[in-house]
Ligand SMILES: Nc1nc2c(ncn2[C@@H]2O[C@H](COP(=O)(O)OP(=O)(O)OP(=O)(O)O)[C@@H](O)[C@H]2O)c(=O)[nH]1
């Protein structure tokens with residue numbers, strides 16, 4: 001799973017990337033150059049189960065983040081720097097709300113909605129070009145030979161084009177599953193779920209929960225496939241440098257309830273419709289990422305395709321029940337371990353033991 005970080009120049013994209021991935025990278029991101037890094041998904045369940053099971057290895061779920069250069073006025077340059085984002089599963093747009101005379105804003109002032117519209121427009125134009133090219137191709141092909149599949153694709157692309165021309169991101173378009181399938185190959189940027197990351201000034205740290213209303217961005221948060229997460233980039237950057245005890249102390253001083261890093265990663269997870277199931281034993285305690293709604297057999301594929309292929313049954317126990325019971329055997333005795341078949345829909349926080357042949 002990969003999330004692309006975008007935004008205007010000097011809004012705090014690379015700072016965010018560093019906070020999430022703990023990577024040490026240069027601040028200015030050159031155009032045509034992207035940073036790629038991995039963030040660990042915070043998970044108290046893994047931490048608590050590991051305390052009891054004392055596994056040899058502890059493995060958290062991860063999300064990959066890609067940091068690109070700022071969106072410029074130059075469309076051709078943008079086209080090149082947006083290429084790495086085509087593969088991303090979601091986008092995180094860093095929107096600058098902090099004031100700092102030492103860090104000039106490209107437009108000379110702070111205006112979140114203006115910046116959001118301008119970056120969205122850049123993505124829309126990018127998709128529009130993509131759609132137009134494809135439409136032209138299909139029309140040519142259809143002149144040579146009739147093809148009902150191509151005709152359906154053309155109709156869908158025309159719908160996309162109309163939406164884009166009305167400056168509507170494609171993520172707001174309601175599509176049937178078969179249409180969704182058809183469109184996936186184009187990797188439209190505006191079709192990807194969008195996380196708006198509001199980069200607040202330090203003085204707003206105590207009212208993070210009110211930031212969305214304060215900056216009149218409620219409308220944004222209610223759009224489909226869209227989420228808004230406010231955070232204080234500068235404070236979080238300082239927190240990232242500290243050990244846990246020092247960080248907790250500093251968070252208290254600023255009146256911060258939860259780490260912005262955790263909220264952001266969890267925000268990405270939710271937006272992408274992801275959940276984790278766990279495996280837990282002596283060798284390893286581990287969180288695995290799957291899409292919400294996946295069956296036990298599909299989930300097995302996250303571990304290994306062989307386990308998916310040769311799936312027999314899944315032994316499932318809720319992580320809290322397992323924690324209280326202290327061991328699989330004790331949980332079985334309490335009848336808290338269920339034997340589930342292929343079609344069982346895996347729940348967030350299920351601890352699973354797959355039984356498989358082969
Ligand atoms: N005051 C303040 N400064 C910040 C904050 N976030 C980033 N900065 C500063 O802004 C400058 C740019 O930060 P970056 O994270 O490199 O911004 P960027 O969006 O990656 O910039 P480009 O890649 O050049 O487009 C740095 O000097 C940061 O220290 C913040 O929340 N508050």
Ligand SMILES: [Mg+2]
Nearest residue numbers: 014027028029
């Ligand atoms: Mg940067």
